[in-house]
Amino acid sequence: MKKKIVRTATLCFVAVALIILGLTAYTYFSIKDYLSPQTVFVVVLVGVVVTFAIGIAIFGVSAFAIAMQKDEQEQVEEKKMAQIVYGSEVAKELKDEMKMKIAKREDEGKRIPTLCVILVGNNPASVSYVTGKEKACKEVGLGSKMIHLDEETTQEKLLSVIKECNEDKSIDGILVQLPLPKHLNEKEVVWAIDPNKDVDGLHPINVGKLHLGEKGFVPCTPQGIIELLKRMNVELSGKRAVVIGRSNLVGNPVARLLMNENATVTICHSKTENIQTICKEADILVVAIGKAKYVTKDFVKEGAYVIDVGVNRNDEGKLVGDVDFDDVVDHVTAITPVPKGVGPMTITMLLKNTIEACENSEV
Numbered sequence: 381m382k383k384k385i386v387r388t389a390t391l392c393f394v395a396v397a398l399i400i401l402g403l404t405a406y407t408y409f410s411i412k413d414y415l416s417p418q419t420v421f422v423v424v425l426v427g428v429v430v431t432f433a434i435g436i437a438i439f440g441v442s443a444f445a446i447a448m449q450k451d452e453q454e455q456v457e458e459k460k461m462a463q464i465v466y467g468s469e470v471a472k473e474l475k476d477e478m479k480m481k482i483a484k485r486e487d488e489g490k491r492i493p494t495l496c497v498i499l500v501g502n503n504p505a506s507v508s509y510v511t512g513k514e515k516a517c518k519e520v521g522l523g524s525k526m527i528h529l530d531e532e533t534t535q536e537k538l539l540s541v542i543k544e545c546n547e548d549k550s551i552d553g554i555l556v557q558l559p560l561p562k563h564l565n566e567k568e569v570v571w572a573i574d575p576n577k578d579v580d581g582l583h584p585i586n587v588g589k590l591h592l593g594e595k596g597f598v599p600c601t602p603q604g605i606i607e608l609l610k611r612m613n614v615e616l617s618g619k620r621a622v623v624i625g626r627s628n629l630v631g632n633p634v635a636r637l638l639m640n641e642n643a644t645v646t647i648c649h650s651k652t653e654n655i656q657t658i659c660k661e662a663d664i665l666v667v668a669i670g671k672a673k674y675v676t677k678d679f680v681k682e683g684a685y686v687i688d689v690g691v692n693r694n695d696e697g698k699l700v701g702d703v704d705f706d707d708v709v710d711h712v713t714a715i716t717p718v719p720k721g722v723g724p725m726t727i728t729m730l731l732k733n734t735i736e737a738c739e740n741s742e743v
Protein backbone atom coordinates (compact mmCIF):
# COMPACT_ATOMS: atom_id res chain seq x y z
CA MET A 381 0.00 0.00 0.00
CA LYS A 382 2.78 2.41 0.98
CA LYS A 383 4.79 1.56 -2.14
CA LYS A 384 1.76 2.08 -4.39
CA ILE A 385 1.18 5.57 -3.01
CA VAL A 386 4.83 6.53 -3.44
CA ARG A 387 4.86 5.21 -7.02
CA THR A 388 1.69 7.06 -8.00
CA ALA A 389 2.94 10.26 -6.38
CA THR A 390 6.27 10.03 -8.23
CA LEU A 391 4.52 9.45 -11.56
CA CYS A 392 2.19 12.41 -10.95
CA PHE A 393 5.11 14.59 -10.02
CA VAL A 394 7.19 13.61 -13.08
CA ALA A 395 4.22 14.19 -15.40
CA VAL A 396 3.36 17.60 -13.92
CA ALA A 397 7.04 18.62 -13.81
CA LEU A 398 7.52 17.65 -17.48
CA ILE A 399 4.43 19.63 -18.55
CA ILE A 400 5.46 22.75 -16.62
CA LEU A 401 9.08 22.54 -17.69
CA GLY A 402 7.91 22.02 -21.29
CA LEU A 403 5.62 25.05 -21.06
CA THR A 404 8.44 27.08 -19.53
CA ALA A 405 10.84 26.02 -22.30
CA TYR A 406 8.23 26.77 -24.96
CA THR A 407 7.56 30.22 -23.43
CA TYR A 408 11.31 30.82 -23.14
CA PHE A 409 11.94 30.14 -26.84
CA SER A 410 8.86 32.14 -27.91
CA ILE A 411 9.73 35.27 -25.97
CA LYS A 412 13.50 35.35 -25.65
CA ASP A 413 13.94 37.41 -28.84
CA TYR A 414 11.33 40.01 -27.89
CA LEU A 415 11.92 40.64 -24.21
CA SER A 416 14.81 41.72 -22.02
CA PRO A 417 17.04 38.94 -20.52
CA GLN A 418 15.82 39.87 -16.99
CA THR A 419 12.16 39.21 -17.91
CA VAL A 420 13.12 35.91 -19.57
CA PHE A 421 15.07 34.93 -16.46
CA VAL A 422 12.05 35.71 -14.26
CA VAL A 423 9.78 33.58 -16.47
CA VAL A 424 12.17 30.60 -16.25
CA LEU A 425 12.58 31.09 -12.49
CA VAL A 426 8.79 31.15 -11.97
CA GLY A 427 8.50 27.95 -14.03
CA VAL A 428 11.10 26.13 -11.93
CA VAL A 429 9.68 27.40 -8.62
CA VAL A 430 6.13 26.38 -9.58
CA THR A 431 7.42 22.89 -10.51
CA PHE A 432 9.08 22.52 -7.12
CA ALA A 433 6.02 23.82 -5.26
CA ILE A 434 3.72 21.35 -7.01
CA GLY A 435 6.25 18.55 -6.33
CA ILE A 436 6.31 19.33 -2.64
CA ALA A 437 2.51 19.53 -2.54
CA ILE A 438 2.10 16.14 -4.24
CA PHE A 439 4.55 14.48 -1.87
CA GLY A 440 2.99 16.21 1.13
CA VAL A 441 -0.43 14.81 0.23
CA SER A 442 1.09 11.34 -0.34
CA ALA A 443 2.85 11.40 3.02
CA PHE A 444 -0.47 12.28 4.65
CA ALA A 445 -2.21 9.44 2.78
CA ILE A 446 0.49 7.00 3.94
CA ALA A 447 0.11 8.17 7.51
CA MET A 448 -3.64 7.62 7.37
CA GLN A 449 -3.38 4.20 5.73
CA LYS A 450 -2.10 1.35 7.88
CA ASP A 451 0.34 -1.02 6.30
CA GLU A 452 -1.46 -3.87 4.53
CA GLN A 453 0.38 -6.42 6.66
CA GLU A 454 -0.66 -4.61 9.82
CA GLN A 455 -4.31 -4.66 8.75
CA VAL A 456 -4.26 -8.42 8.23
CA GLU A 457 -2.68 -8.94 11.62
CA GLU A 458 -5.19 -6.64 13.29
CA LYS A 459 -8.06 -8.69 11.91
CA LYS A 460 -6.58 -11.84 13.41
CA MET A 461 -5.70 -10.42 16.83
CA ALA A 462 -7.97 -11.71 19.57
CA GLN A 463 -9.40 -9.28 22.06
CA ILE A 464 -8.05 -10.21 25.49
CA VAL A 465 -10.65 -9.16 28.01
CA TYR A 466 -9.15 -8.29 31.37
CA GLY A 467 -11.73 -8.74 34.10
CA SER A 468 -9.33 -6.97 36.43
CA GLU A 469 -9.78 -3.74 34.46
CA VAL A 470 -13.56 -4.04 34.23
CA ALA A 471 -13.60 -4.84 37.96
CA LYS A 472 -11.64 -1.68 38.69
CA GLU A 473 -14.16 0.47 36.83
CA LEU A 474 -17.07 -1.16 38.64
CA LYS A 475 -15.34 -0.82 42.01
CA ASP A 476 -14.75 2.89 41.39
CA GLU A 477 -18.48 3.30 40.78
CA MET A 478 -19.29 1.40 43.99
CA LYS A 479 -16.80 3.47 45.93
CA MET A 480 -18.64 6.62 44.91
CA LYS A 481 -21.98 5.10 45.77
CA ILE A 482 -20.78 4.15 49.25
CA ALA A 483 -19.17 7.55 49.84
CA LYS A 484 -22.52 9.11 48.92
CA ARG A 485 -24.32 6.84 51.40
CA GLU A 486 -21.88 7.92 54.07
CA ASP A 487 -22.53 11.61 53.30
CA GLU A 488 -26.24 10.96 53.65
CA GLY A 489 -25.61 9.40 57.04
CA LYS A 490 -26.69 5.93 55.90
CA ARG A 491 -25.31 2.63 57.15
CA ILE A 492 -22.23 1.17 55.48
CA PRO A 493 -23.04 -2.18 53.82
CA THR A 494 -21.16 -5.00 55.53
CA LEU A 495 -20.09 -8.44 54.35
CA CYS A 496 -19.41 -11.29 56.74
CA VAL A 497 -17.13 -14.04 55.48
CA ILE A 498 -17.10 -17.32 57.38
CA LEU A 499 -14.02 -19.48 56.90
CA VAL A 500 -13.63 -22.91 58.46
CA GLY A 501 -10.13 -24.36 58.61
CA ASN A 502 -6.92 -23.25 56.92
CA ASN A 503 -7.11 -24.50 53.33
CA PRO A 504 -4.45 -22.24 51.70
CA ALA A 505 -6.55 -21.52 48.60
CA SER A 506 -9.57 -20.60 50.74
CA VAL A 507 -7.47 -18.39 53.02
CA SER A 508 -6.13 -16.57 49.95
CA TYR A 509 -9.63 -16.07 48.44
CA VAL A 510 -11.00 -14.81 51.76
CA THR A 511 -8.11 -12.36 52.08
CA GLY A 512 -8.87 -11.14 48.54
CA LYS A 513 -12.50 -10.58 49.47
CA GLU A 514 -11.59 -8.58 52.59
CA LYS A 515 -9.14 -6.47 50.60
CA ALA A 516 -11.80 -5.71 47.97
CA CYS A 517 -14.26 -4.65 50.69
CA LYS A 518 -11.69 -2.20 52.08
CA GLU A 519 -10.96 -0.86 48.59
CA VAL A 520 -14.53 0.29 48.00
CA GLY A 521 -15.27 1.23 51.60
CA LEU A 522 -17.56 -1.69 52.48
CA GLY A 523 -17.54 -3.04 55.98
CA SER A 524 -16.13 -6.54 56.29
CA LYS A 525 -16.25 -9.01 59.11
CA MET A 526 -14.28 -12.21 59.09
CA ILE A 527 -15.22 -15.19 61.22
CA HIS A 528 -12.43 -17.74 61.22
CA LEU A 529 -13.38 -21.05 62.81
CA ASP A 530 -10.96 -23.89 63.32
CA GLU A 531 -10.88 -27.05 61.25
CA GLU A 532 -12.62 -29.15 63.96
CA THR A 533 -15.66 -26.87 64.26
CA THR A 534 -18.88 -28.90 64.64
CA GLN A 535 -21.92 -28.59 62.43
CA GLU A 536 -23.92 -27.26 65.44
CA LYS A 537 -21.36 -24.56 66.17
CA LEU A 538 -21.26 -23.44 62.52
CA LEU A 539 -25.06 -23.34 62.31
CA SER A 540 -25.27 -21.27 65.47
CA VAL A 541 -22.70 -18.79 64.08
CA ILE A 542 -24.82 -18.47 60.92
CA LYS A 543 -27.93 -17.92 63.02
CA GLU A 544 -26.20 -15.07 64.87
CA CYS A 545 -25.19 -13.49 61.56
CA ASN A 546 -28.73 -13.84 60.23
CA GLU A 547 -30.02 -11.91 63.25
CA ASP A 548 -27.23 -9.31 63.31
CA LYS A 549 -28.68 -6.13 61.77
CA SER A 550 -25.20 -4.74 61.08
CA ILE A 551 -24.47 -7.60 58.64
CA ASP A 552 -25.92 -7.39 55.13
CA GLY A 553 -24.23 -10.27 53.34
CA ILE A 554 -23.07 -13.68 54.54
CA LEU A 555 -20.63 -15.86 52.62
CA VAL A 556 -19.48 -19.26 53.81
CA GLN A 557 -16.26 -20.07 51.99
CA LEU A 558 -16.48 -23.39 50.17
CA PRO A 559 -15.43 -26.17 50.19
CA LEU A 560 -16.02 -26.90 53.89
CA PRO A 561 -14.03 -29.58 55.75
CA LYS A 562 -15.37 -33.07 54.94
CA HIS A 563 -17.14 -33.69 58.27
CA LEU A 564 -19.50 -30.74 57.72
CA ASN A 565 -22.77 -30.86 55.79
CA GLU A 566 -22.42 -28.15 53.16
CA LYS A 567 -26.04 -28.27 52.03
CA GLU A 568 -27.42 -27.79 55.53
CA VAL A 569 -25.01 -24.90 56.11
CA VAL A 570 -25.88 -23.02 52.92
CA TRP A 571 -29.60 -23.60 53.48
CA ALA A 572 -29.30 -22.07 56.96
CA ILE A 573 -28.29 -18.67 55.57
CA ASP A 574 -31.04 -16.03 55.46
CA PRO A 575 -31.92 -15.84 51.71
CA ASN A 576 -31.95 -12.04 51.98
CA LYS A 577 -28.30 -12.14 53.09
CA ASP A 578 -27.23 -14.91 50.74
CA VAL A 579 -24.92 -12.80 48.56
CA ASP A 580 -23.42 -15.96 47.04
CA GLY A 581 -26.83 -16.84 45.57
CA LEU A 582 -26.61 -20.47 46.67
CA HIS A 583 -29.68 -20.76 48.92
CA PRO A 584 -32.48 -22.79 47.25
CA ILE A 585 -34.80 -19.78 47.38
CA ASN A 586 -32.34 -17.76 45.29
CA VAL A 587 -31.52 -20.70 43.01
CA GLY A 588 -35.26 -21.21 42.48
CA LYS A 589 -35.80 -17.53 41.78
CA LEU A 590 -33.03 -17.53 39.18
CA HIS A 591 -34.56 -20.52 37.41
CA LEU A 592 -38.03 -19.00 37.52
CA GLY A 593 -36.79 -15.68 36.21
CA GLU A 594 -37.58 -13.90 39.49
CA LYS A 595 -35.36 -11.28 41.09
CA GLY A 596 -32.98 -12.69 43.70
CA PHE A 597 -29.29 -13.07 44.38
CA VAL A 598 -27.36 -14.51 41.46
CA PRO A 599 -24.07 -16.38 42.11
CA CYS A 600 -21.12 -14.07 41.65
CA THR A 601 -19.01 -15.88 39.04
CA PRO A 602 -21.88 -16.36 36.55
CA GLN A 603 -22.89 -12.72 37.02
CA GLY A 604 -19.30 -11.64 36.36
CA ILE A 605 -19.20 -13.79 33.22
CA ILE A 606 -22.31 -12.14 31.75
CA GLU A 607 -20.83 -8.74 32.58
CA LEU A 608 -17.61 -9.66 30.71
CA LEU A 609 -19.55 -10.94 27.69
CA LYS A 610 -21.38 -7.61 27.59
CA ARG A 611 -17.99 -5.87 27.55
CA MET A 612 -17.00 -8.03 24.57
CA ASN A 613 -19.98 -6.57 22.70
CA VAL A 614 -21.10 -10.06 21.74
CA GLU A 615 -24.68 -10.50 20.64
CA LEU A 616 -25.96 -13.40 22.75
CA SER A 617 -29.48 -13.56 21.40
CA GLY A 618 -29.93 -16.51 19.04
CA LYS A 619 -26.31 -17.66 19.43
CA ARG A 620 -25.05 -21.12 20.38
CA ALA A 621 -23.54 -21.11 23.85
CA VAL A 622 -21.81 -24.15 25.30
CA VAL A 623 -20.96 -24.41 29.00
CA ILE A 624 -18.47 -27.06 30.12
CA GLY A 625 -19.22 -27.91 33.75
CA ARG A 626 -22.49 -28.30 35.69
CA SER A 627 -21.67 -27.11 39.21
CA ASN A 628 -24.15 -25.19 41.33
CA LEU A 629 -21.56 -22.43 41.76
CA VAL A 630 -20.86 -21.81 38.05
CA GLY A 631 -22.04 -24.19 35.29
CA ASN A 632 -25.76 -24.43 36.09
CA PRO A 633 -26.40 -20.77 36.92
CA VAL A 634 -24.33 -19.40 34.02
CA ALA A 635 -26.24 -21.65 31.60
CA ARG A 636 -29.51 -20.22 32.92
CA LEU A 637 -28.25 -16.63 32.65
CA LEU A 638 -27.14 -17.25 29.05
CA MET A 639 -30.59 -18.64 28.29
CA ASN A 640 -32.15 -15.53 29.85
CA GLU A 641 -30.11 -13.59 27.27
CA ASN A 642 -31.81 -15.70 24.56
CA ALA A 643 -28.78 -17.83 23.72
CA THR A 644 -29.30 -21.50 22.84
CA VAL A 645 -27.44 -23.30 25.59
CA THR A 646 -25.83 -26.73 25.83
CA ILE A 647 -24.23 -27.98 29.04
CA CYS A 648 -21.36 -30.46 28.68
CA HIS A 649 -19.78 -32.41 31.54
CA SER A 650 -17.53 -35.35 32.33
CA LYS A 651 -19.96 -37.88 30.83
CA THR A 652 -20.64 -35.99 27.60
CA GLU A 653 -19.83 -37.91 24.42
CA ASN A 654 -18.20 -36.13 21.46
CA ILE A 655 -17.50 -33.14 23.64
CA GLN A 656 -15.08 -31.57 21.12
CA THR A 657 -17.67 -31.65 18.34
CA ILE A 658 -20.27 -29.98 20.54
CA CYS A 659 -17.85 -27.31 21.76
CA LYS A 660 -16.75 -26.59 18.20
CA GLU A 661 -20.30 -25.46 17.41
CA ALA A 662 -20.23 -22.83 20.13
CA ASP A 663 -20.24 -19.13 19.34
CA ILE A 664 -19.74 -18.62 23.07
CA LEU A 665 -17.77 -21.17 25.07
CA VAL A 666 -17.73 -21.00 28.88
CA VAL A 667 -15.24 -23.38 30.47
CA ALA A 668 -15.66 -24.28 34.15
CA ILE A 669 -14.51 -27.86 34.39
CA GLY A 670 -11.55 -27.53 36.76
CA LYS A 671 -8.90 -29.23 34.58
CA ALA A 672 -5.82 -27.19 33.72
CA LYS A 673 -5.46 -26.38 29.99
CA TYR A 674 -8.23 -28.84 29.09
CA VAL A 675 -9.59 -26.85 26.16
CA THR A 676 -7.31 -26.73 23.13
CA LYS A 677 -7.98 -25.32 19.67
CA ASP A 678 -9.69 -28.59 18.72
CA PHE A 679 -12.59 -27.48 20.94
CA VAL A 680 -12.89 -23.97 19.59
CA LYS A 681 -14.74 -22.66 16.57
CA GLU A 682 -12.89 -20.02 14.56
CA GLY A 683 -13.98 -16.59 15.83
CA ALA A 684 -15.66 -17.83 19.02
CA TYR A 685 -15.83 -15.98 22.34
CA VAL A 686 -14.16 -17.94 25.14
CA ILE A 687 -14.61 -17.45 28.89
CA ASP A 688 -12.13 -19.32 31.08
CA VAL A 689 -13.40 -19.86 34.62
CA GLY A 690 -10.59 -22.23 35.65
CA VAL A 691 -8.57 -21.62 38.81
CA ASN A 692 -6.02 -24.43 38.81
CA ARG A 693 -2.60 -24.25 40.43
CA ASN A 694 0.28 -25.78 38.49
CA ASP A 695 3.37 -27.41 40.03
CA GLU A 696 4.96 -24.01 40.56
CA GLY A 697 1.87 -22.78 42.39
CA LYS A 698 0.92 -20.52 39.50
CA LEU A 699 -2.72 -19.98 38.56
CA VAL A 700 -3.69 -21.60 35.23
CA GLY A 701 -7.03 -21.67 33.46
CA ASP A 702 -9.06 -24.55 32.02
CA VAL A 703 -8.21 -23.23 28.56
CA ASP A 704 -4.83 -23.62 26.86
CA PHE A 705 -4.64 -19.89 26.17
CA ASP A 706 -1.63 -19.88 23.82
CA ASP A 707 -3.12 -22.68 21.73
CA VAL A 708 -6.52 -21.05 21.15
CA VAL A 709 -5.76 -17.32 21.23
CA ASP A 710 -5.25 -17.04 17.44
CA HIS A 711 -8.57 -18.77 16.74
CA VAL A 712 -10.90 -16.63 18.81
CA THR A 713 -12.49 -13.21 18.58
CA ALA A 714 -12.16 -12.64 22.32
CA ILE A 715 -10.93 -14.55 25.35
CA THR A 716 -10.53 -13.97 29.09
CA PRO A 717 -7.11 -14.71 30.61
CA VAL A 718 -6.31 -16.49 33.90
CA PRO A 719 -5.40 -14.81 36.18
CA LYS A 720 -6.92 -11.30 35.77
CA GLY A 721 -10.00 -12.59 33.95
CA VAL A 722 -13.12 -13.97 35.61
CA GLY A 723 -11.66 -14.14 39.16
CA PRO A 724 -11.57 -10.41 39.88
CA MET A 725 -15.10 -10.09 38.47
CA THR A 726 -16.35 -12.74 40.93
CA ILE A 727 -15.21 -10.68 43.91
CA THR A 728 -16.63 -7.49 42.44
CA MET A 729 -20.07 -9.06 41.99
CA LEU A 730 -19.92 -10.16 45.63
CA LEU A 731 -19.47 -6.51 46.62
CA LYS A 732 -22.34 -5.52 44.33
CA ASN A 733 -24.64 -8.13 45.89
CA THR A 734 -23.69 -6.93 49.39
CA ILE A 735 -24.63 -3.34 48.53
CA GLU A 736 -27.87 -4.64 47.02
CA ALA A 737 -28.65 -6.64 50.18
CA CYS A 738 -28.16 -3.49 52.24
CA GLU A 739 -30.41 -1.43 49.96
CA ASN A 740 -33.08 -4.14 50.04
CA SER A 741 -33.05 -4.12 53.85
CA GLU A 742 -33.88 -0.41 53.86
CA VAL A 743 -37.15 -0.57 51.93
Ligand SMILES: Nc1nc(=O)c2c([nH]1)NC[C@@H]1CN(c3ccc(C(=O)N[C@@H](CCC(=O)O)C(=O)O)cc3)C=[N+]21
Nearest residue numbers: 508509556557558559580691699719720721723724726
Ligand atom coordinates in the same frame (compact mmCIF):
# COMPACT_ATOMS: atom_id res chain seq x y z
N1 LIG B 1 -18.86 -19.70 48.81
C1 LIG B 1 -17.97 -19.52 47.87
N2 LIG B 1 -18.13 -18.50 46.99
C2 LIG B 1 -17.21 -18.28 46.01
O1 LIG B 1 -17.38 -17.34 45.19
C3 LIG B 1 -16.06 -19.12 45.94
C4 LIG B 1 -15.95 -20.17 46.89
N3 LIG B 1 -16.91 -20.32 47.82
N4 LIG B 1 -14.89 -20.99 46.85
C5 LIG B 1 -13.82 -20.86 45.88
C6 LIG B 1 -14.27 -20.15 44.61
C7 LIG B 1 -13.14 -19.54 43.82
N5 LIG B 1 -13.35 -18.11 43.84
C8 LIG B 1 -12.47 -17.16 43.33
C9 LIG B 1 -12.58 -15.82 43.60
C10 LIG B 1 -11.65 -14.90 43.15
C11 LIG B 1 -10.56 -15.30 42.41
C12 LIG B 1 -9.55 -14.28 41.95
O2 LIG B 1 -9.66 -13.10 42.21
N6 LIG B 1 -8.48 -14.67 41.28
C13 LIG B 1 -7.42 -13.78 40.82
C14 LIG B 1 -6.06 -14.20 41.30
C15 LIG B 1 -5.96 -14.63 42.72
C16 LIG B 1 -4.66 -15.34 43.05
O3 LIG B 1 -3.65 -15.12 42.34
O4 LIG B 1 -4.65 -16.08 44.03
C17 LIG B 1 -7.40 -13.75 39.31
O5 LIG B 1 -7.98 -14.65 38.69
O6 LIG B 1 -6.81 -12.84 38.76
C18 LIG B 1 -10.44 -16.64 42.10
C19 LIG B 1 -11.38 -17.55 42.56
C20 LIG B 1 -14.49 -17.85 44.53
N7 LIG B 1 -15.06 -18.97 44.99
